[in-house]
Amino acid sequence: MTPRTSHSFGRWLGAILCLLAGAAACTPEPESEPERSAPVLAPVALDAIALIEARLADARATALPSSTPPIPPAELVRRMEGLMGFATGSGGRARDAGVTDLVDSPAEASAWLRARALDEDAREAERYLCLEVLERRGGQDDAEALMAIAERARPAGLRAGAYWRLGRMGEDAVLARLTLRLKYETDWEAVLWLGWALCQHGIYSGLDGVLAVANSAPDRDLAERATAEAQALADEIGAGDAYQLANGWWRGELPAGAVPRVRSLEYQLELWRWIARFDEFQLRGVDDARFLLARLDGVAADVLGAALFDASPYVRLGAVQCLERMGPRAHSAGPLLLEHLDDPELGPWVASALGRIQYTPAKEALEQRLQPGTAPALEVAAARALGHLGLAEAVPALLAALKNVDAGQRPELHQAIAESLVWCGAPAFALEALVAALTDPRLEPSTSSAALRHHLARQAAASVPGAQDVLTEFDALKAQRPPAAAPGSAAPTRGGAAPREIEAARAALLRNYFDSANPLDSAPVTK
Amino acid sequence: MNPFRIALGVLAIGVVAWLGFELAGGPSRDGGTSSTPMTFATSADCRQCHAEVYDEWAMSEHANAWTGPEVRLLSMDFANQDCIDCHAPSPVFQSGIGERVRPRNVRQVEGVDCITCHLLPDGGVAGTRSDPRAACRPVARAELSSAEHCAGCHNQHGTVDQWRASRFAAQGVGCIDCHMPHRGGDPSRGRSHASPGGTDIELVRGAIALRGGAQDGVWYVEVENIGAGHSFPTDERSRAADLFWRPQAAQDDAPLPWRHLARLRDPYRTEVDVPTTLLAAHETRRYEVRSGPSDPHRHTLAPVGDPVQGPIEVALFYKRSPYYADPAAPDPEREARLVHRIVLAP
Secondary structure (H helix, E strand, O other): OOHHHHHHHHHHHHHHHHHHHOOOOOOOOOOOOOOOOOOEEOOOHHHHOOOOHHHHHHHHHHHOOOOOOOOOHHHHHHHHHHHHHHHHHHOOHHHHHHHHHHHHHOHHHHHHHHOOOOOOOOOHHHHHHHHHHHHHHHHHHHHHHHHHHHHHHHHHHHHHHHHHHHHHOOOOHHHHHHHHHHHHHHHHHHHHHHHHHHOHHHHHHHHHHHHHHHHHOOOOHHHHHHHHHHHHHHHOOOOOHHHHHHHHHHHHOOOOOOOOOOHHHHHHHHHHHHHHHHHHOOOHHHHHHHHHHOOOHHHHHHHHHHHOOOOOOHHHHHHHHHHHHHHHHHHHHHHHHOOOOOOOOOOOHHHHHHHHOOOOHHHHHHOOOOOOOOOOOHHHHHHHHHHHHOOOHHHHHHHHHHHHOOOOOOOOHHHHHHHHHHOOOOOOOOOHHHHHHHOOOOOOOOHHHHHHHHHHHHHHOOOOEEEEEEHHHHHHHHOOOOOOOOOOOOOOOOOOOOHHEEEEEHHHHHHHHHHOOOHHOOOOOOO | OOOHHHHHHHHHHHHHHHHHHHHOOOOOOOOOOOEEEOOOOOOOHHHHOOOHHHHHHOOOOOOOOOOOOOHHHHHHOOOHHHHHHHOOOOHHHHHHHOOOOOEEOOOOOOOHHHHHHHHHOOEEEEOOOOOOOOOEEEEEEEEOOOOOHHHOOOOOOOHHHHHHOHHHHHHOOOOOHHHHHHHHHHHHHHHOOOOOOOOOOOHHHHHHHHEEEEEOOOOEEEEEEOOOOOOOOOOOOOOOEEEEEEEEOOOOOOOOOOEEEHHHHOOOOOOOOOOOOOOOOOOOEEEOOOOOOHHHHOOOOOOOOOOOOEEEEEEEEEEEOOOOOOOOOOOHHHHHHEEEEEEEEE
């Protein structure tokens, strides 16, 4: 093993050990360009799982034994039934005493409380009391029990209650599963408390759920409650409103302390178990893993950075995709991503991720991948990534690349460079190519459409005559209904016109506007 | 030396050299050379020699995998990036036969294209037979015609496993026998790359039988999977088949609205309370026709209500999007495609 590969090999191991130690700043120093030797790969995810499980086993082995002897199952059931009946049938201090006894029940009681809460034939008062008792017990098994209730209980009110109580508990081991519920929860009220609970743990992806309820819940009272809760969450950390809070979370710019930088071993174990699922054949588990990991915090970004060195191409790809979807919140993974930029298969996704996480030190490396001799897919991805970075300093390299590329032979590269010129604030040489891209069957039009819309919006903001009207019309085209489907056809029954029709109409609109307004001569629009 | 002999000798050497060059795979039929096999940047490159295949593919759902209106709608224009893996996959031979496909970031508009199935990791081309004289130098790879080749995408929803559990697998009837049939039934003409499937309503009609009758005064309907080598419907969860019925209108009266009877579908993973009701290969399922309500979006399993009296029409419709504009009053004739229609009369 060369010194360089030893260094590479040590990066992921160092990252894992650093995370296990609970250090807040585990990521390597930024570097503008990695050395060219290929990173060394290893079964990182499986090794990390084994390592953490061993640590947890050691911790359990050295823990003080319980002071109370185990209770036979039948005796436990009899005692729990009695206490539950007493607590739900009493009031005032008597109830409190019953609840306290339930809370103080031995560890095995968690499973009983979970089963009772999930029992649809049980009395409603008992089922809800189980949630209260589990929260007050406050252990990891109790959080697991509440999580199981949150995943399966009916009616939805029980799930809402379980979410709320999980938000009040300190346990973070269930946060990955809790985040996944954002994908599957269907009840409006439950979504509100699910989102709220995640925010309590510093996972502000949950704000999406709270705001969805605030903006779309059919129950007006519930929507108002969600609006108030969202504002309260913003107030707690000094953000002006919930949207500023969401933006700060996305950009990784929340105040210190708003998001914990140290998580439990159990939390990290969950992350690694989900990362290991990237290797599954069925996309169902892979999709779930991508969904939740991309919505977690900086600790997850660090763990995903370590997973970039896994021997499985599926794990590496999944890690890159999650970091990309995290956006700037995953900025700390930039140096590790850079090491994989020349990976023949992963490189294009790495380039894209570097752009999406706004890792500006990658600018030079990305510009170099616009040079002849670069793999075509990496070249296209590098061009797009420079647009995501949006740096005016990248314009000279993009213009040089635009000059060199044959639009007929490499239409996709030509399109990518043109789009990035717009995002980097130099639209003058790009607009014609982008309008043409809207109707070129060889190209995906939506990315060019987004770049053109960005240009129009900038022009409108700069009060360029006619720009606002064109922008309004540009947006209105998206909302057009499709022509009625022919009887017996299998045409879709929802949504707007097919994208090609929309983009063709937009192309006609823009050609007309550009011909009449000559926007290329208008005041320069900078980012 | 006789100049004529010298010229003859030069000519002979030239002929021998030319023959050697040809036999070694010299200038190919379309202008390639043996030392520089074609490389492929896009499936359009394949059209130069394989126009018929390309044109078939260009009209297929594989070609529409990225651009089709249904997938654009259901994936929210691929804002749901999880759809990209199978709708713009990297070459299957690169991921590995039978392994899950991985997404690509370029040429996505080409969907599931020539390169997806035929490009080898070394840049060569897989074919059904080797031909060193062709521009692309295809190398025979038996995996091309195996179910495993399709599995990376099509077993994501269990289609290949459904086939493996069917009698067709035991009989050696594979994916390509139905979905890539010989052109005109003639093996010498090669296999069609149009890849007919759920969009080919005649193929669907041939795979499913619908019949009905009365038992103890109650109309029943039977739907049987007689020809699909997998469940019906299969693959994408967006696909749904619905049984509808309505009292048969008098001769001069307008038809009454269709009433939903049952749905065959594998629900989306978010539809946690909706049962899977796919019709397995060779399976027959019977439904009683009763007057109670049924919601197509809930996949009603057991019809409820009173038995229906008098003559009725029953129809099986097929959809590629599971939604009806108004679930309470679905209009299958407008929103779905008719597979079979029968009349049950006393």
